[in-house]
Amino acid sequence: MTNEEIQQIFFQECDEGLASAEAGLMACRAGDHDGETINTIFRAVHSIKGGAGAFGFTALQSFTHHFETVLDLARSGDLALDQGVMPILLRAFDVLTDHVAAVRGQGDAPDDGEVLERLKAIGSGERPIPMADAAAMDVAPPPAASPGIDLSFDLAALIGGLDQGDADLVPDTGLAARPWRVRLVPGRGALHRGGEPLLLLRELIALGGAIVAVDTDAVPLITDFDPDGAYLGWTLTVPETVDRAVIEEVFEFVADDCLLEITRDDASVAPPANIVPIVPAAPKADVGNPSVAATPAPGGQSIRVDLDKLDRLVNLVGELVITQAMLTQRLQGCGQGAIQELSDLDHLTRELQDSAMAIRAQPVKSVFSRVPRIIRELETQTGKRVRLDVAGETTELDKTVIERIGDPLTHLIRNSVDHGIESPAERIAAGKDPEGVVRLAAEHRGGRILITVEDDGKGIDRERVYALAAERGIIAADARLSDEEIDNLIFAPGFSTATTVSNISGRGVGMDVVRRNVQALGGRITISSRPGHGSIFTLALPLTLAIVDGMIVSVGAETYVIPLTHIIESLRPLPGAVKPLGRDRHMLDVRGTYLPVQSVADKLGVTGGRTNPAEAVLIVVETEDHGQAVLMVDAILDQRQVVIKSLEANYRPVDGCAGATILGDGRVALIIDVESLVALDGDTPPMLLRA
Known part of the structure; x- marks a missing residue:
């Protein structure tokens, strides 16, 4: 497997980690969380940090290091997730998302200075400092090419320790009286299978660890040296303040290909020079403490498949359906249309088609997961307070459709917050809760998927819409239209009710683009609005385009x-x-x-x-x-x-x-x-x- 392929796997894992971390953070924000929720967030950030270190993404690695320090305080109960902390964590997550996008070449590295200072301050025990106006912390514009990655190293560097360039990742805390002693001996074929001991050592040093011994006894003569062989072993000490689970997570992807011992270092002395022979270890278990069982494998298994291969499979299944129909028609013309084999072929073809399309199906959660950040940014820009309610995230839809509904959905969310939800003062005056609600839902109905975006705002001002449409020549000045007909005028090209042009709305392209994009998918969009109570936009989309x-x-x-x-x-x-x-x-x-x-x-x-x-x-x-x-x-x-x-x-x-x-x-x-x-x-x- 090439470095580029491994890197793509890391990016996919970043997407999964960011999705689970955001779900956890939103649960924390709503007060609906427990210790496992915080652990999930911590693990996601920690995994991204590990991969960042593996590929030399130092800015991403440094940011995630300070982010997980704060999360570690939260999961240990030393930091309360109150109104002073949650805005900082949510902003840190947004910056983390931008860091990941930057290393993928999808934008410039974000300016994380202010957020980083907040994280460092909290990590050192200071009281959380309120975030500055987010307008001063806008995300940098896209995109620039990502730099190349150099993973080269030499034997002397491994024996002598790590570069001083990692020093900024080492916490200031000194070794405790009884630190952890970690003994790592990679399997002989670890390098050949993509394992990189240097990256594991960097991870441990980032946790405050230090190398105390290197075993070189297995290093062969140069005539017998295998470039893909692993011949060294290391013993490190890690501060006792680090949870054992955190140390184990460093090795979670290589546990089956190394000998790993994690014990308490009571005497704080170096191990003997001769360490056990270098052999691949059994599945992850604590050699020093046999009572700790190996982590069981998850119940479900999955593999990653290139999308082009999947598209080819779906296309071939489609051609098979056509060929089967031709065969059926020809046999019917010969009076053989009722044979059992033809019925079996029809059944198997349909099963194959259903299975192929099910492989392409993905939950709409991958699109819905972008919405919380959009809401947070709109709250900052508009001064409004908005709560997002989501339902039906597991509803599945063809990947092609999912990829193309992101922009229409973004337009609808921005429209609901900017034009629908009122300011807190206006809502209080109208007898409403100062916090508006945007509901996002998906469901299957009648062979299609319905996605609804609903708000409890002021609804469509039909008199104003009618007047603006007549003023701009979209309708005749004396046209007699029903309420539904007036509502649909907002989809007219160039129509906008915004009084000023901003980066949210006012240019008259948003809702027109929504309808065009939805119709291009073979879908439809409808509106239902009640003045003073809000609006509902419903997207009816095909389950598949194939x-x-x-x-x-x-x-x-x-x-x-x-x-x-x-x-x-x-x-x-x-x-x-x-x-x-x-x-x-x-x-x-x-x-x-x-x-x-x-x-x-x-x-x-x-x-x-x-x-x-x-x-x-x-x-x-x-x-x-x-x-x-x-x-x-x-x-x-x-x-x-x-x-x-x-x-x-x-x-x-x-x-x-x-x-x-x-x-x-x-x-x-x-x-x-x-x-x-x-x-x-x-x-x-x-x-x-x-x-």
Whole structure:
């Protein structure tokens, strides 16, 4: 494994550690935490520190060292996580996030001076000093290339100890009367398998340790020297103030490839020159204290797979679905469509497709985890007080969709805080709690995922929105619009209610971008607002962008696919069920409710389609923006899974269509975008805007 590959694993572990640390910090902020919560935060920061030292990221290593010192005080009960400490810890976490981004080449190293001083002061026992105005501590702009990493070392440096460059990481506390004695003997093949003793020694010295002996007896003659062999052993002392668990964590990734002893150093004397033969150790256990059992392996196992390989797998599964459909159609044409093997193949293909898509599925927590920091920054910039409530973080969604909803979600959160939540004074005057609430939730519903952003603010000022839209020519000055239609005006290009342009809002691009990005995913966004009570933005997104269950229909000489997630029922109308409306429109009586009948042929410009609803097949569909409607087609041909191919990438966008697919007979069929099809050709009220 190359150094770059190992580094990528470290960065992935950083992401996981930051996510768990932030969840823990938010629990501490809310007062809903225990000792294990603080331990989780400590372990995450400590792991990042260990990796930073391994790759020579000295700024990140130094910052995490002081951060974990404060966390260690908290988990030992010597530091209360009160209102004086939590803002500093949250700000330290934000700076840590920026440090990690910097070493990944995604931005410049942050200015951590003020936060670092606060951490050092707390670590030395001083009372927490309130943070300065965060406006003076803005994150540095992105990005610069990360420097190269030099992990070279020489034998003399190992025997003689470590460079003085590590001295700034050693705490000022001297050795206690009964320090820990740590004996480390790497396995013979440790270096070949990526183990680096120098990095472990640096970790122990950063904890206040000191090398007291080096065993060189196993070093061979130069003629027998193996560059990948490990021949040295070390004995160190570590202050007794350091928890044993902290020392053990230094070795948690190499415990199976070294001989490790951790004992109390009662006599404080160096060990004999001859140390036990160098052999790979058994799974991590305390040789000096057999009663301490090895740490059990976790119940679940996982491996990291390159995303390109996963994408190729999903693409091949999609091609297999197409081939299976072709085979099915050919056998049916030969009168062999009912054979058991064909049914088994269909079942196995669907299982394989479901499994492949499940591998790509990720919890939306990876996106939701960014929101707490956004809220904290907005609180500082606006002077408002906001509490974030999150639900449904474990709801899973295709990785491609998750990667592309980050920006729309950020816009919605910023909009809710800037335009929705009132200032504390305004909320008190309105009889509300001075602290506003933003609720972020995700759930599966009807084959789609719904993500809602809700606030308890002042809601949409419809009179002002209407007036601004008329003033800017977005609507006619005498237009008569419903409340829902007025609410949707905020998605108009260039529309903004902000009185001044700031780095939060006012340029008229945010909400327009939200709708465009969501629609590009095949999703929809809706608004529900009550003046004085707040607003709810709902994003309805497809679970995957690769495969969909669809109903195959014919319209004239063309074949289309309608996604099953939109279909409520299909029927041939009974006599008298279809009523005329004007010269060329019809309504269908569906159990006492009249729904508009819309001809797919007319919508998409297809000739030869049926024109009389009484002779056609009518499909009742559900839309997010327009409620229920009825699509008129000539006939239903089949129902099956289809693989979605991008029209934009392979042809060009087509109004009313979300993509294309290859049918079993090799023909290309367009997949209908029910939402936009219903909105085509003037059937949508004039205020509902389309990207």
